[in-house]
Amino acid sequence: MKFTSRPTAVVIGLTLAAAALAGCSEEASGGGGGGSEAGACAPEDVTLVGQVRNESNPYEASWLDGGDAFAEQVGLSQERLTYDGDSTKQQEQITQLLAGDTECLVMNVLPNGDSDTLPIVEGAEEAGAYLVTQWNKPADVNVTDYDQWLSHITYDGVDSGQQIGDALAEAIGGSGGIIALQGILDTGAAKDRFAGLEASLEANPDVELLDQQTANFSRDEALAVTKTLLTKHGEDIKGIWAANDDMALGALAALEQAGRDDVAVVGIDAVPDALTAIEDGTMTATVSSDGPWQGGIGLAIGYCVATGELSVDDIADEDRAWFAEQFLITSDNVADFKAPEVDESDFECGNLFSRSQGAIQ
Amino acid sequence: MTSPAQADTEDVIAPRPQPRRGVSLRDAGPPIALVVIVGIFAVLSSDFRTIGNVQNIMDAAAVLAVAACGISFVLMMGSIDLSVPGVMGASAIAVALLVANNRNDNTMGLLGVLVAVLLGAALGCLSGIALVSLKVPSFMTTLGVSAVGLGVATLMFAGVQPNITDEMLRGWAVNRFLGLAYLTWIAMACVLVGWLIQRYSRLGRYAYAIGGAEEVLALSGVKVAPYKVAVFTLAGSFYGLAGVMVTSQLGAGLVQAGAGYDFRAITAAVVGGTLLTGGRGGVLHSAVGVLLVTVLINGLVQIGVSPYWQGGVQGLIVVAAVSAAVIPQRRRNQVTK
Numbered sequence: 046m047k048f049t050s051r052p053t054a055v056v057i058g059l060t061l062a063a064a065a066l067a068g069c070s071e072e073a074s075g076g077g078g079g080g081s082e083a084g085a086c087a088p089e090d091v092t093l094v095g096q097v098r099n100e101s102n103p104y105e106a107s108w109l110d111g112g113d114a115f116a117e118q119v120g121l122s123q124e125r126l127t128y129d130g131d132s133t134k135q136q137e138q139i140t141q142l143l144a145g146d147t148e149c150l151v152m153n154v155l156p157n158g159d160s161d162t163l164p165i166v167e168g169a170e171e172a173g174a175y176l177v178t179q180w181n182k183p184a185d186v187n188v189t190d191y192d193q194w195l196s197h198i199t200y201d202g203v204d205s206g207q208q209i210g211d212a213l214a215e216a217i218g219g220s221g222g223i224i225a226l227q228g229i230l231d232t233g234a235a236k237d238r239f240a241g242l243e244a245s246l247e248a249n250p251d252v253e254l255l256d257q258q259t260a261n262f263s264r265d266e267a268l269a270v271t272k273t274l275l276t277k278h279g280e281d282i283k284g285i286w287a288a289n290d291d292m293a294l295g296a297l298a299a300l301e302q303a304g305r306d307d308v309a310v311v312g313i314d315a316v317p318d319a320l321t322a323i324e325d326g327t328m329t330a331t332v333s334s335d336g337p338w339q340g341g342i343g344l345a346i347g348y349c350v351a352t353g354e355l356s357v358d359d360i361a362d363e364d365r366a367w368f369a370e371q372f373l374i375t376s377d378n379v380a381d382f383k384a385p386e387v388d389e390s391d392f393e394c395g396n397l398f399s400r401s402q403g404a405i406q
Numbered sequence: 407m408t409s410p411a412q413a414d415t416e417d418v419i420a421p422r423p424q425p426r427r428g429v430s431l432r433d434a435g436p437p438i439a440l441v442v443i444v445g446i447f448a449v450l451s452s453d454f455r456t457i458g459n460v461q462n463i464m465d466a467a468a469v470l471a472v473a474a475c476g477i478s479f480v481l482m483m484g485s486i487d488l489s490v491p492g493v494m495g496a497s498a499i500a501v502a503l504l505v506a507n508n509r510n511d512n513t514m515g516l517l518g519v520l521v522a523v524l525l526g527a528a529l530g531c532l533s534g535i536a537l538v539s540l541k542v543p544s545f546m547t548t549l550g551v552s553a554v555g556l557g558v559a560t561l562m563f564a565g566v567q568p569n570i571t572d573e574m575l576r577g578w579a580v581n582r583f584l585g586l587a588y589l590t591w592i593a594m595a596c597v598l599v600g601w602l603i604q605r606y607s608r609l610g611r612y613a614y615a616i617g618g619a620e621e622v623l624a625l626s627g628v629k630v631a632p633y634k635v636a637v638f639t640l641a642g643s644f645y646g647l648a649g650v651m652v653t654s655q656l657g658a659g660l661v662q663a664g665a666g667y668d669f670r671a672i673t674a675a676v677v678g679g680t681l682l683t684g685g686r687g688g689v690l691h692s693a694v695g696v697l698l699v700t701v702l703i704n705g706l707v708q709i710g711v712s713p714y715w716q717g718g719v720q721g722l723i724v725v726a727a728v729s730a731a732v733i734p735q736r737r738r739n740q741v742t743k
Contacts, residue, residue: 099560230714256707264658265662269703273707276453276458277707298579298656298657302579302655317566
């Protein structure tokens, strides 16, 4: 006598297979009927695609919402793609998109990692799709070597690390001990942000870095590490610098459990929980890259070029790979960022690069 | 009471370890390693040997201990379980949405915790049924179930982080009894319950037997499949509780609540002397393994090892500890079946 009958096995097998397939499936691109030449698409023929890791991340979900807002502004709709932080899946989605009608295809892409950028760029170049990438790009690849890769936008991690470092120093009155929670140590973001903290420490000589540990950008790990550091340094800790908001929130939970409410905490990313914590006064500061703007601007650049309002040759070299402006959020201005909205004027073809803080060196 | 009764019990219990004579000596390896490592750190760091830090280590070990408790049963059986991240994620979000929170008006309290644990049990049951009915290796089925769990969690997450306002659940992480957080006591209760199940229930004994020699058990007329499903279900409920505990600690339900706990739990179990081939080890071994791993992480921070070195140093010590523990059994030390 068997425990399960064959039909049961079949049903379970099919269910699991269906779940797996559903996870992998993605809609093929619709594709407009099309202009024949680059830069000569009718506005209604443009296809807009936004691709991020996943919508369970509030920041990336707000990115796609910004893309929708821009699409609505020009009377189109955005195709929302997510690849669950899986590089292979991202490449498959791109390949599938580029296999369709690519004449007037505009893609605003968040590559999973530096190494994922080049295959996407080369695919777009070959297929003639308009591409804007954000955050991740290998340093030795130049956007100006390509015609279809219109722009690459990222943020200066050194600057954000320094901004929150300075805000932390100010919050603890300019002197005292702090601890730092680093991100995944071999990522550019973690290195740059920590370099920013070091620059801030130089400018604030009375602030002492008691300890620095990695919590891998994770809220859960930050909780454990912070508790350990609290037992190690005790009352000497006046502030906690975290390389992202998730770790800052983990540190806040650790402080609560230790019964400490005299420690200032700063982070980066402006996730909703961090904004709430800033509003409540439990957290001091964070930095926002403005996700909705990121979701809109990439599509806007592509749209302007696709419709011929802007020519690739007219985009200055320093606007092909650039640092965008980021915003320090404290209790003073947190209300403005609680419900982020896109500003239509940011996406006008003459105004696309107004947030540039300079070219990426 | 009376000496005849005592003699009786001894008569029954004494023969049991007989077939595995010498096991107790070998099993002493991990606890000795734990004592040695604690001793070394205590000498090297005055911060390490404080009462506060001991409390901190116990508190930090709580979630991993509960997850390791569950995975011990699966490993004892000679299977492997990679569904921990998915199950913990699903139950973490579920409990956050069922108790008082900022997303909806639910205030189910303890009942919500129970539902979340049952959700974990259901996902574990799914792993088990897929394993016995499809005859797919357990690491594939559990990997699939992990994806299912993460999918369920993502659906429930729906873009907005659920933060809990439930006083009871938040209190578990904050309030202390005899110096330890309630969560730590819950973890200790889990280890005790797990040990009782392993030692005294048919389920626990059969799990051992399946790991030791499944064919013999089947030939002797035992229907193995239901016990396998039951073991995965039991493990799933432990992961479910672990997910609830993470939510309690962080004050919020996270899809990634269980990220990394699969390999951390397996590492802890193996370091504690549970074999991946099954048939040896158990809940208490894993508990020792959990303490070893937690002490290691804590101690390296306390003595001030640079974070750039910690990952590598931790790995080396774990490999050294495991190889020391398994040298006597290295002929059995294959990966998994």
